[in-house]
Amino acid sequence: MxxxxxxxxxxxxxxxxDTDIAMKEILCxxxxxxxxxxxxxxxxxxxxxxxxxxxxxxxxxxxxxDSTDLINAGLTLYHTLAHGPEAIxxxxxxxxxxxxxxxxxxxxxxxxxxxxxxxxxxxxxxLDGSNEGDHTSGTAAFxxxxxxxxxxxxDIPEGLSPEDYCLDVLNxxxxxxxxxxxxxxxxxxxxxxxxxxxxxxxxxESKSAKDAAFAHMTRGKRSPRRGK
Amino acid sequence: MRRSRINKGIGTSHKVLFDKAAEFSNIVALDxxxxxxxxxxxxxxxxxxxxVDKKNIRVDKYVLAVQCFSxxxxxxxxxxxxxxxxxxxxxxxxxxxxxxxxRLDIAHQITLxx
Numbered sequence: 001m002x003x004x005x006x007x008x009x010x011x012x013x014x015x016x017x018d019t020d021i022a023m024k025e026i027l028c029x030x031x032x033x034x035x036x037x038x039x040x041x042x043x044x045x046x047x048x049x050x051x052x053x054x055x056x057x058x059x060x061x062x063x064x065x066d067s068t069d070l071i072n073a074g075l076t077l078y079h080t081l082a083h084g085p086e087a088i089x090x091x092x093x094x095x096x097x098x099x100x101x102x103x104x105x106x107x108x109x110x111x112x113x114x115x116x117x118x119x120x121x122x123x124x125x126x127l128d129g130s131n132e133g134d135h136t137s138g139t140a141a142f143x144x145x146x147x148x149x150x151x152x153x154x155d156i157p158e159g160l161s162p163e164d165y166c167l168d169v170l171n172x173x174x175x176x177x178x179x180x181x182x183x184x185x186x187x188x189x190x191x192x193x194x195x196x197x198x199x200x201x202x203x204x205e206s207k208s209a210k211d212a213a214f215a216h217m218t219r220g221k222r223s224p225r226r227g228k
Numbered sequence: 229m230r231r232s233r234i235n236k237g238i239g240t241s242h243k244v245l246f247d248k249a250a251e252f253s254n255i256v257a258l259d260x261x262x263x264x265x266x267x268x269x270x271x272x273x274x275x276x277x278x279x280v281d282k283k284n285i286r287v288d289k290y291v292l293a294v295q296c297f298s299x300x301x302x303x304x305x306x307x308x309x310x311x312x313x314x315x316x317x318x319x320x321x322x323x324x325x326x327x328x329x330x331r332l333d334i335a336h337q338i339t340l341x342x
Contacts, residue, residue, distance in 0.1 A: 025254065025320075027256070028292060028316040
């Protein structure tokens with residue numbers, strides 16, 4: 001392993017940014033025989049705020065957390081609309097008393113706790129609901145904040161606090177591949193001297209199928225030219 | 229002869245580097261046949277039969293999907309090819325900033341009801 005690759009594991013400052021967020025480089029080695037093309041990497045750095053580059057590197061925005069994941073972990077999800085800190089507090093107290101539609105058995109729980117649930121806007125919406133934010137669906141209209149609350153309805157193992165349990169669940173749910181945001185990087189494979197037909201995906205597949213069928217039909221047969 | 233030396237790129241054969249990647253936490257081997265071996269948050273797959281450019285580029289292309297958990301992290305995630313074009317160098321936010329710290333904050337906000 002060369003030094004150039006070995007030193008990739010380090011924290012870096014963000015270029016052209018006011019933030020002091022620690023960054024990390026991960027080296028992803030393409031499969032043997034595959035060589036990337038710079039056609040989409042341009043100057044070596046992608047500006048994800050550039051609309052043209054966004055077309056080349058589209059975001060895939062997946063669904064938010066599925067409440068089923070939480071129910072399976074013994075956590076009941078509540079949604080409340082709050083207009084300020086007081087409303088949030090009262091909503092939370094309501095949530096802790098009233099059974100939710102997704103609750104299975106209200107009498108079975110021993111530990112009642114509530115927490116803001118990480119959703120796609122987590123870390124972005126303060127509890128006072130003042131931040132309208134630029135996220136897509138975490139904030140309701142007219143200044144009201146849509147909050148998510150969790151109630152622990154499971155026997156928590158001895159020595160484990162509700163906080164620790166919720167953290168474990170959140171870690172587990174957040175690590176699922178189907179959740180969160182995705183950035184996609186297309187990696188064209190470097191071309192050869194051969195020319196390629198420029199056709200759409202569907203036509204390319206049908207053409208390949210047609211070629212394969214033709215090759216199958218003519219397998220073992222003499223070419224008409226060779227006969228001459 | 230010269231071309232073959234250039235293709236070796238980083239001083240060792242690419243195959244050796246690919247095989248050794250699993251020993252390093254910051255280096256992953258992208259494999260379209262065994263994508264499940266990638267660490268959480270990384271997905272790699274090949275798009276068959278797709279063409280995107282009229283130039284002489286074969287675009288049975290590969291896609292690397294990087295999972296992050298905050299809109300803020302999206303803006304500062306970037307990728308570039310290594311000089312030898314055998315690797316993609318991802319620059320991502322350190323997970324403690326956007327993932328673990330935020331979850332810890334939320335967990336600490338839990339209060340028992342009156």
